[in-house]
Amino acid sequence: MTGRPTVVVIGAGFAGLAACRELVSAPVDIVLVDRHNFSTFQPLLYQVATGGLNPGDIAYPVRSYVRKHPNLTFRQETVTAVDTESGKVEIADGELISFDYLIVAVGAATNYFGVPGAAESARAIYTMEDAVAVRDKLARSIERASSRGVQPGELTVVIVGGGATGVEMAGALAEMRRMQLATTYEGISASDVRVVLVEQQDRLLAPFAERLSAYAATALSQRGVEVRCDESVAEVTPEHVVLKSGEVIECGLVLWAAGVGPCSLAQALDVPKVKGRLAVDEDLRVSGHDNVFAIGDVAAAAATAPLPQLAQPAIQGGQHAAKQIRLLLASQPTQPFRYHDKGIMATIGRRSAVAEIFLGIKLKGTLAWMAWLGLHIVFLLGVRNRLSVILNWAWRYLSWRRVGRVIVGN
């Protein structure tokens, strides 16, 4: 309508918002489309799942950002199809949105790797809905056990996947058990609660240095988490998990943190794929397409190893894609994407974390924990959210309490 080219960005996560931030100063009209009207700060989802933070604390209202930029329009819609030939995106009611450039940043879906029963009986913690559902299920189990007596296995949680998500979730559950359950719920003792962490590889946190992996395993074990490396899950049912070794663990909750795969929109796209992710060239354009970029969890480089599915690659990818659009508009050649690894970190609990940051510096314990706290506060979007998270963390740290807050069905 303005005569300027239209860039449609699908997905308001780390990648999509980073692209928008770079594009708002470009001579384009941007249409940002997302199913939700908030952006989820996924690194803290596990704290929502364990009742330490409110959903609102880590949900940033997209409108707060959009309204500051006249060339950015937001539409809360579900994208049902993409026609890369004619340059149109279809939303729920059949309406078509035309684009000159498209940035696909829709994230991923949980990948159950075909383990029987996993899709039906295990729970993911990839979206806000996932986290809230886990929180409510946990709280209901605990209340039921306290009111009616603990059934065998009822309060056993099996976490599948010893990456950052699995480790952080295990640490948070272990802390919940130590700090809260036995003191707050009559009829429940710490020994009624088991947390089992299953990892296929021979160590936790495979992307970290070995001594940090060892530290994490020891820290979790000291907190009472049963760490099972070199082990995997053969089957999941509503009542138990069968491990490859044949061991059967009765449990009330199976959390699936073993990896993510393509979401349905990505699966439906008629473009080249790498293990279900959209195959991108060096400049992050989808292979064979001049005006379609894919960034974040949904994308994978065709030529090199896929990037880790973390916030940093998503943010950097978003910035890069936006810059390429600026170059293309100026009829200049695109540039290859170079990921600058700013480090990785995972928290285990109170004053315990691991981090590998710039220059190969490796941290563990209190220092890593403080770095983790600081960085998560800095990267959280929205001043109100930051203050609210600081308040909740300070409160919990000082009071050693974390009472599950069930907002039923919420």
Place this chain on the structure above:
Amino acid sequence: MTGRPTVVVIGAGFAGLAACRELVSAPVDIVLVDRHNFSTFQPLLYQVATGGLNPGDIAYPVRSYVRKHPNLTFRQETVTAVDTESGKVEIADGELISFDYLIVAVGAATNYFGVPGAAESARAIYTMEDAVAVRDKLARSIERASSRGVQPGELTVVIVGGGATGVEMAGALAEMRRMQLATTYEGISASDVRVVLVEQQDRLLAPFAERLSAYAATALSQRGVEVRCDESVAEVTPEHVVLKSGEVIECGLVLWAAGVGPCSLAQALDVPKVKGRLAVDEDLRVSGHDNVFAIGDVAAAAATAPLPQLAQPAIQGGQHAAKQIRLLLASQPTQPFRYHDKGIMATIGRRSAVAEIFLGIKLKGTLAWMAWLGLHIVFLLGVRNRLSVILNWAWRYLSWRRVGRVIVGN
């Protein structure tokens, strides 16, 4: 089990918790039963409904209180029946809990007064689920209107009932319109949004002095609320409301704040009723029963005018019932309940409220608003909740923003 008498308290609202607070120092075992494991601060539900506060901010985890008192047990259960003869309460799975004394504090349900379509199409804001559902419906309508264009009536809200709840809701929606909608959502202008407040009597806030009612009506009108006194609702459909005068108002949301009536448990109880509420004698015992008390919204005095359905009568009733149990245990005669009216207040918006407090002092405007803020902070349960609400209010006051935070399905 301890040989001490058991007091069962059904309901963890203002009334039930006040009773527990008085009983924890008595030689009794208390079993507190509630469907939820949190206590809702109902006076601020309208702020959850309008996206100004998170549900967690006004939900106080019952366990936080219960765990400090060894003679108090909490059970998150739904009570399905009460047998006052044999002294037993039945919970969901058929389990029976025996009591020596029973305190019924289950609150009320929305009363649609038989208006056709109201129960199906209007929404209440009496429980946390109600408030969250209203918030999500509002946010979805606004997003849809912004994305697809405003349909006639889509953003019209009709509020039925000009008591404190209706006035506060109308004020909050008016502020949302002024502060947020036009600046935040493209395609929506303030004139697309109508807020209509319908009151059967000839003035709003009937329990307040006339000049405060007049102030409230003027303040709301200045904020663009259409106030219709001497008017009532004849029919509600999903698309419109028909007023008694014959006027038809197309609308997207009907909020029912016209009154509360008996909940299903109260209806099922085989005891004398006053307009559906459990009839109580002077000492708050249910008429004809020696060991059963009813307090809060579920109760009504058989002999005198029913008390307003507010926090103060509930709290005072809870304290009184608990004291009567102490007297009965000491074989002393019970005392009649005297309600000490500590005043009433309602907020309209930024620096605008009405209050009638001790000694008949009537306040309006900024002073009343500050009194309202202060009292609500003081009475909110839990230090963390207080801090969080102060943070949110300060943020909103300073930034003039209140961006709806949709946690879909939450």
